Amino acid sequence: MYRVQTSLTLLLSLATAIAGSVVHHDDSFQPDHILRVTAQNYTEACTTRYSVLVNGTSPGPELRLTEGQVSWIRVYNDMKDDNTTIHWHGLTAFTAPFSDGTPAASQWPIPAGHFFDYEVKPGIGTAGTYFYHSHVGFQAVTAKGPLIVDSNDDPPFGYHEERTIMLSDFFNETDKKIIDGLTSSPFKWSGETSAILVNGQSRQRTNSTGSCQLASICIEPGLSYRLRFIGATALSFLSLSIESHDLSIIEADGHYTKPLNTSFLQIGSGQRYSVLLKAKSEAVLKRAGKRQFYIQITTLERPKTLTNYAVLHYSSGTPADLTTVPLSPPLPTAKTVQGWLDHKLECLHPDHAFPTLNEVTRRIIIDVHQNVSDHVIWLQNGYDWVQSFPQSPYLVDIYTGRLDTGGLYQRAISQGHGFDNITRTFPARIGEVLEIVWQNRGTFTNGGLDVHPFHAHGRHFYDIGGGDGEYNATSNEERLKSSRPIQRDTSMLYRYREKTTPLAPSGWRAWRVRVTEAGVWMFHCHVLQHMVMGMQTVFIFGDRNDVMAQSDPVDAGYLTYGGSAYGNTTHSPVVRQYFD
Structure with missing residues (x-):
């Protein structure tokens, strides 16, 4: 199924570019929060371990932001050899283009001895519980902390x-x-x-x-x-x-x-x-x-x-x-x-934006399974994704024109499953309504299965449930008639059994997503081991024109590793402020 829909709201959101200005964040600039990432011996659970910490502890300090207000969060990489980033888990697209904190996807990582100023603006209506963590390697096991978004009004x-x-x-x-x-x-x-x-x-x-x-x-x-x-x-x-x-x-x-x-x-x-x-x-x-x-x-x-x-x-x-x-x-x-809370949690206030089946323009089925040999990897539609692929962040390549967003979209559509195996991305156009199905399948060699908490950057999704076996749109639509799915950013793909025959279906989780904000967004299992082993995907929402219209031309300091947007002891960063 395929069709593209537009609405006055979507057209207005595309037409409204974010006004920005270029400034030096020199010694007169005072960030709202400062996080310093270090690596050192640290004791937890009566055991000392060499760990990556935020402000010297794990978890790091609690950050409190206010919905609708811009906060500047300066992250220092005080480590000697390793890169780092910070991702604002659950805050979706309400940040400046390079502030999602995903290396190889939306920004170059922060080199050792450098710092980066993240511009973060929680949207109105997003008051709630979040957290921040590094998105490099296995650092998030310790480099993280709570993040709370407060409302302008009293909580309900x-x-x-x-x-x-x-x-x-x-x-x-x-x-x-x-x-x-x-x-x-x-x-x-x-x-x-x-x-x-x-x-x-x-x-x-x-x-x-x-x-x-x-x-x-x-x-x-x-x-x-x-x-x-x-x-x-x-x-x-x-x-x-x-x-x-x-x-x-x-x-x-x-x-x-x-x-x-x-x-x-x-x-x-x-x-x-x-x-x-x-x-x-x-x-x-x-x-x-x-x-x-x-x-x-x-x-x-x-x-x-x-x-x-x-x-x-x-x-x-x-x-x-x-x-x-x-x-x-x-x-x-x-x-x-199995399926805990499915079709039981309801929105506090009616959500009239939930896409019906008739609004869905495309269904993307992502088959998930493990491949076991002397080297073990996790595959999505036959491919793994790790931080070394691609060679430079997709968002950087979109700005510089090295990534042909139109070409990769046509390839993905022509191949029938919405996946471009050359860039290993899932592209979508602004205005589409996607139904994304995560389909659990038995390991290629022995039929083993696992449980996966899938997390989406860039946009909260409507979780339309999960079940055993293989996804059936007709029967699931009957279940939806008596419930109103809520929005989530992380939901569980269950396995229902420990083993099945190789590649046999055993559990699915389905989402619906309105494609409204342009950007490059990671969709991945949130188990760190599985991420390191390739269990990650990248969705590209919008084409190059959409990205440029939404955020204005970007400064060169964001487009090179350790560029002028990344400060250090010798120079202040040259920063584009995207929000007033």
Whole structure:
């Protein structure tokens, strides 16, 4: 199916170029936030590891932005040898063209000893929970931090206070050793996560010595809280419950939802949820005879289950016990709920922009499977994508005219599946409505399957569900008649079984996307190991004229590695300001 639609809104968005001016960010310029990326020995979970950090810690500092307002975030690469970037996970296209933070896609990385000023403008209506992280190699395992977008108005739900809870993985091996193993012949797996960290803290029952502690989330009796959960894991798909407390989901990936009561959360890498928690009263606590409760976190879909803990502590004169780890889980061991929340979460306010099946101009099916030999890779429609391909960022090549956007679009359409195998990109025109189907298939050699949290840059998608077997548009459309899909930026492709016959379908996830903003956007599995092994795709929205019309001609300093847009100790950066 193929047709292109336009509307007055889309035409106006194309006709409105972003007014920009070129300025020197000299010593008189004061960024709103400063992040410094370093690599050094760092201790987590009672183990010291050489890690990439932001402002000397992992996670890095919490950033708070306001919707509709421009923030300048200066990122220093203080490492000696490695490149870095910072990606504003979930903030979609509401940034300047080179501010998405994806090397080889939308910008040259920040060289060692340089810095880059990111111009970030969260859109109106995007207040919610996000995070930032490096998009180079395996750095995001530690180089990350929470990012909260505040509303200009009061939030739609009342609560007294809020707490941010960031979930991440700990690996004993260094980033370099992990990447070397994943890309070598013979292949060497990274190993499983050694600990689930909560706000950078974890303690195992085996830690009889060491100063590491369980994380403590401190609350007051009788108050109501917004808990912001951020799934910043590298590998782990998690189930989380709080002993003797129920939750009510009110936000998913930056979008408010109608309250949905639940006793647990399932959180994949890249996903975020806000929940409301009503604290127990002082009288109830006295009857219970306890003031702290365990937050139980369990890995799903891995060869071996790992259960770790944090503490929900009611403040009093008695400090929390952060060294005692339960001998056995206080809650039942979690199991995967296939399709959790599918067709259950609803928008808080009606969303009339959801594209119907009749509006879809093209369906793109992306077959996902692993290829195993002495070297193991993940393929999408038969191709892998890694940061060394292409040789220069696609967006740079669009500006310089080296990338023929018209030619690659025609090739992709003529091949029938929407994929251009020469540039390894999925092109789309402004005004199209895409239905993108991620189709899980058994490994080519042994039929093995895995779970994948797929994340989209550039545009939030309407998640229209998932299921077992192979995608069937007709039957899924029947399911959609009784639900109103919400927008997400990360959703789970389940496997439904551990193995099947080679290349047999076993699970799908489908999205609908309105192509409105021009740009180069990564769509990828958010498991870092899978990304390193090739599980990434690139979508190019719009042609060169669309890109130029949306952002004006760009300055040469953005188009070369270490160009004048990247400052260092000898010169201030020459920066184009895209927003007033």
